[in-house]
Amino acid sequence: MVRHPRPPVSGRPAVPRRPARRWSAPAPDRFPSPLRSTRLTSQLGVALGVAFAVCFLTGLLSHLIQHPPGWFRWPARPVGLYRFTQGLHVATGLATVPLLGAKLWSVYHHLFRWPPVRSVAHAVERASVGVLVAAALFEVVGGVLNVARWYAPMPFFFTAGHYRVAWLVVGALLVHVGVQLPAVRAALARPGVGSPQERLSRRGLLAGVAAAAGLITLTTVGQTVRPLSGLAVLAPRRPDVGPQGLPVNRTARRAGVDVGDPAYRLVVDGPGGRVALDLAALYALPQHTAELPIACVEGWSATGRWTGVRLRDLVALVGADPGRASVRVESLEAAGRYRASTVGSAHVGDPATLIALRLGGEPLHPDHGYPARLIAPNRPGVLQTKWVGRIVVREAR
């Protein structure tokens, strides 16, 4: 993201010629820091490009898992793959904060170039840079607000906005790289630009940005990397804080679920008919235990020891083949964006996919989905449906 690279300094610096102006906005040469250079901007730009690529790919993956198109298959193994990719998404996004800040600082003086527009092509190019800057800030600031669950400043549905604007960032970034490629290449090909003092300062600044990114990672990544949880003093979540030692995203009260209803039945609908199981009937079925993480889209994750009935056993109960069935799991919630989720055949057939009744040997806490919840390997937390009331089994054609 080089807004307008300064021409390389060789010999005597060129004096920018500027027409007389009536207003007194700061001119680019009123920004005296000798630190700003095309080389610094290019180096920061390359690092930022890598960070954005990581965020875009991991984010796109998360989107595909939650809204799978017909061609998309997501495996049940390895168990912790989504935990890793989404943890990486959020950690990289948070570490991008100092990188984006430094990058925009390094080109800020170009905002005051005079004349602001030289030609139609120049106007289009500047507009695309404006789009890129706004979209990049949108993603990073929005992401920081999202993990802090502070939605009031964002007058749109976060998930959809974050996804659509990610495409805007990538598009504007490609345009920007296309425009600036020669300047970046030239700047990166000459290692020795500037005085020794300038080179030292530039390295110092890059080291400062890297240290800031490292410090942010160190104080937050423990929300998903358990051995570092003690250092996670600025993490929005702690993997061991919550009922039964596990964080909660949506409480039973907020979901409006009556978990104490003695008339509770888990209804399973399938090609072979319908069964309705009360809690005693569920406990009478073969019980299995699996160590599985809750991996939230917000970047935290925590492992629990879940016990319950295998989903494939329930599928077989209504006459379907677990190897070919897909399942819709519905919550007792009356409404809500995540009240139901679809479990693909890879997950249905996996022996670790459970309708869990217990967590850590105890009956589920209401906020963890009592009386029964879905827990499956390698799956976002929002798709681990809680307070399961109905399961609809379909056999693939």
Next chain:
Amino acid sequence: MRARVALVAAGALLIGYAVAGALTDPELAPAGVLVFLAGVLVGHDVVWMAGVLTVGALLARFVPRRHRPVVRAGVIGAAALTVVALPLVLGFGRPPDDPSVLPLPYGRNLAVVLLLVAAATAVACLPVELRHRRRGAGRGGAGARPRAADEGPPGRVDPP
């Protein structure tokens, strides 16, 4: 040149895809997205940058040149940590019925981390300062000429 044209064309296509997707997404209010896009742009380019330039000017005014790289790194770290932690410190996202969301005393934690950053910055300045003083003493104290790298003019001379 062909690669550049391809990049710009692909980028323009993706921008079109993003805009079309946002306009047709039933879950998205495009006006809200536009408001937030404009808000973060103005917030950064006007409010945030005014603060950054002020801090930069204060550093240039009050911090000796020999300490500037280290102090600058410390300030960058402190600013970035504050940006990430501020929504947690304010705590507007904490729901009343879910104590597992934002469970920590973030104001205190941020203060402690910032103090550690300040302490690390001061410690990193120490050897530079000691070297500077030793040099000053070796050259005969107050009358000694300052070292070019410490007190000299910046490498790039601005045009007149």
